[in-house]
Amino acid sequence: MICEAGACAENVTFANSGTEATMYAARLARAHTGKDKVGLFDGSYHGVHDYALTKADPESSRSEPRAASLGNGVPKMIPDETMLMLPYRDPHAFDLIHRHRDELAVVQIEPVQSSNPRLDSGEFLGELIEVCRKNGVLVLFDEVITGFRIEYGGCQEYYGLTPDLVTYGKAIGGGLPVGAVAGRAEIMNGFTGKEGAPFIFCGGTFSGNPLTMAAGTAAVTTMRDQKETLYPYLHEQGSRFRETVNEYCRREKIPAQVMSAGSLLHLIFQSGAIEGQRDIGDDYRSAEARFYLHLMNHGVIIPGIHVAFFSAAHTPAEVDQVIEGFKASFEALREDGAF
Ligand SMILES: Cc1ncc(COP(=O)(O)O)c(C=O)c1O
Numbered sequence: 001m002i003c004e005a006g007a008c009a010e011n012v013t014f015a016n017s018g019t020e021a022t023m024y025a026a027r028l029a030r031a032h033t034g035k036d037k038v039g040l041f042d043g044s045y046h047g048v049h050d051y052a053l054t055k056a057d058p059e060s061s062r063s064e065p066r067a068a069s070l071g072n073g074v075p076k077m078i079p080d081e082t083m084l085m086l087p088y089r090d091p092h093a094f095d096l097i098h099r100h101r102d103e104l105a106v107v108q109i110e111p112v113q114s115s116n117p118r119l120d121s122g123e124f125l126g127e128l129i130e131v132c133r134k135n136g137v138l139v140l141f142d143e144v145i146t147g148f149r150i151e152y153g154g155c156q157e158y159y160g161l162t163p164d165l166v167t168y169g170k171a172i173g174g175g176l177p178v179g180a181v182a183g184r185a186e187i188m189n190g191f192t193g194k195e196g197a198p199f200i201f202c203g204g205t206f207s208g209n210p211l212t213m214a215a216g217t218a219a220v221t222t223m224r225d226q227k228e229t230l231y232p233y234l235h236e237q238g239s240r241f242r243e244t245v246n247e248y249c250r251r252e253k254i255p256a257q258v259m260s261a262g263s264l265l266h267l268i269f270q271s272g273a274i275e276g277q278r279d280i281g282d283d284y285r286s287a288e289a290r291f292y293l294h295l296m297n298h299g300v301i302i303p304g305i306h307v308a309f310f311s312a313a314h315t316p317a318e319v320d321q322v323i324e325g326f327k328a329s330f331e332a333l334r335e336d337g338a339f
Helices: 018-033 077-082 092-099 122-134 154-159 185-191 210-225 227-252 285-297 316-336
Strands: 011-015 037-041 054-056 067-069 083-086 104-109 138-142 165-169 179-183 257-261 264-268 307-309
Touching: 011 018, 011 185, 018 037, 018 104, 018 138, 018 165, 018 179, 018 185, 037 092, 054 083, 067 077, 067 083, 077 083, 083 092, 092 122, 104 122, 122 138, 122 154, 138 154, 154 165, 179 185, 210 227, 227 257, 227 264, 227 316, 285 316
Parallel strands: 037 083, 037 104, 104 138, 138 165
Antiparallel strands: 011 179, 054 067, 165 179, 257 264, 264 307
16 A cells, blocks of 8 residues: 555565664665765654754754754764755755765655645755756655655655655554655665665564554555545645634734644744744743643643644544634733743
């Protein structure tokens, strides 16, 4: 089913998490190209293995960001010598890819960044694939969030683009832990060494376990059978939510905005335009923390890093209830003196 849905997916290998999937995909790309470096974008998230825990050093230049590790305990040589940080939605990334083409195995990108979700990056993604092809660098779409969520065929379908590799997780597990790497057969052969492909080691006690595969198959079957109505519904609710809340914030001069891509939503406490994560300041951090506490008093829980999702189970009336909860929580913050 993954191979039918994903534009670049000729073969698929299962893992237990999105973290494992991105780890295998990078290893596969290194083996296939014989090069060591992995490119990634400022503001991205690809999981918690040592090579994924790379952020842009906030002190470094915006158009030529420097890779630094996220948190302690990651060997310094990983960000310094094995990762290339690229500026997001900035054509300077293409110059950097060209300059580093002899050491760059793959560029990985979330086709929608959960830190600032939006659907207007199609041109940038298309150009990225073109530039990478010209320079002998593979492209990995990390669709751990967007796969089977933005469309049935993920962002590959939404944008009509075909990367070399794709990673999945979350939605394909039907609620159980899962990850998957899929891609062009010639590259994927690395998992088996078939047809002389450079073999990579992979394994995991629970990878592809029958329980997850059964739950995932059931979930993906439901999504496939309902895709004509399911995805338009999710896009409609997400857009309606974003537009209604943003109109309210503009009218009431609340320094916040909802960014969204289909059913994936992120409220950002800033009123100015946002190109990438670097544009998001800290001015309202304490207001933001309190906002989510107020929201709970209105029956809406958005836990963790405050990335939120509508699902097919949310009715339009429940979306309205979330909108009302947002408005009431903004008002409560204003009464608290937060703005
Ligand atoms: C784009 C992306 N890649 C990878 C991961 C890691 O997946 P997991 O949490 O299953 O390890 C995540 C998790 O949020 C993600 O959003």
